[in-house]
Amino acid sequence: xxxxxxxxxxxxxxxxxxxxxxxxxxxxxxxxxxxxxxxxxxxxxxxxxxxxxxxxxxxxxxxxxxxxxxxxxxxxxxxxxxxxxxxxxxxxxxxxxxxxxxxxxxxxxxxxxxxxxxxxxxxxxxxxxxxxxxxxxxxxxxxxxxxxxxxxxxxxxxxxxxxxxxxxxxxxxxxxxxxxxxxxxxxxxxxxxxxxxxxxxxxxxxxxxxxxxxxxxxxxxxxxxxxxxxxxxxxxxxxxxxxxxxxxxxxxxxxxxx
Numbered sequence: 001x002x003x004x005x006x007x008x009x010x011x012x013x014x015x016x017x018x019x020x021x022x023x024x025x026x027x028x029x030x031x032x033x034x035x036x037x038x039x040x041x042x043x044x045x046x047x048x049x050x051x052x053x054x055x056x057x058x059x060x061x062x063x064x065x066x067x068x069x070x071x072x073x074x075x076x077x078x079x080x081x082x083x084x085x086x087x088x089x090x091x092x093x094x095x096x097x098x099x100x101x102x103x104x105x106x107x108x109x110x111x112x113x114x115x116x117x118x119x120x121x122x123x124x125x126x127x128x129x130x131x132x133x134x135x136x137x138x139x140x141x142x143x144x145x146x147x148x149x150x151x152x153x154x155x156x157x158x159x160x161x162x163x164x165x166x167x168x169x170x171x172x173x174x175x176x177x178x179x180x181x182x183x184x185x186x187x188x189x190x191x192x193x194x195x196x197x198x199x200x201x202x203x204x205x206x207x208x209x210x211x212x213x214x215x216x217x218x219x220x221x222x223x224x225x226x227x228x229x230x231x232x233x234x235x236x237x238x239x240x241x242x243x244x245x246x247x248x249x250x251x252x253x254x255x256x257x258x
Contacts, residue, residue: 052082067238104257123247140186153186153205
């Protein structure tokens with residue numbers, strides 16, 4: 001685990017990693033229960049674990065999430081897929097800051113899918129509001145659809161969604177950016193000794209935050225126990241086939257403009 005404090009300000013602001021973890025270096029841990037789990041010093045909450053075959057930290061491999069063979073979903077006012085979330089306050093101690101540029105966040109995950117051969121089998125990562133997580137969220141995803149490996153970005157507002165899906169190749173890095181009040185962005189790239197630079201990654205989707213009735217930036221200006229707190233969420237979304245698939249997350253990083 002790496003925590004780094006903010007530095008710099010104003011026009012000299014730079015992107016800085018404030019949290020990094022290599023899940024493959026952690027001790028074995030079964031997290032398949034609907035409760036809180038401390039992983040690398042961070043409190044995560046697991047939900048819908050009964051809809052997963054298994055959810056584990058596997059030393060030497062990473063965070064391994066195995067779907068069931070049922071039809072479970074995340075988005076469009078549905079939140080039945082196995083997932084885990086952590087409030088941003090757990091990663092960033094000074095969320096109640098006034099400088100707008102410090103609200104800019106990037107989530108990077110190195111993820112590999114195994115046996116994801118059916119439509120809508122995806123690993124999703126992004127942001128959600130604690131009070132209304134099913135209807136106020138933005139996630140990027142890597143998965144399978146129409147016989148192809150695809151990436152998608154999607155913003156959910158009440159019961160409607162704006163999304164874009166793009167066929168990709170062997171990319172294994174998912175990037176979800178948040179830049180209030182402008183909105184969100186999804187990109188994909190390839191891990192090679194580290195996460196790629198955003199400018200070298202393939203653009204997938206963006207969505208304006210103004211489309212959300214209750215702007216998600218509220219979550220960056222409130223305390224960790226507020227109903228409007230902003231969360232980081234991981235989701236493994238199965239389809240209705242008779243097979244399961246596995247999402248293995250090795251490295252995860254959060255950057256902030258500081």
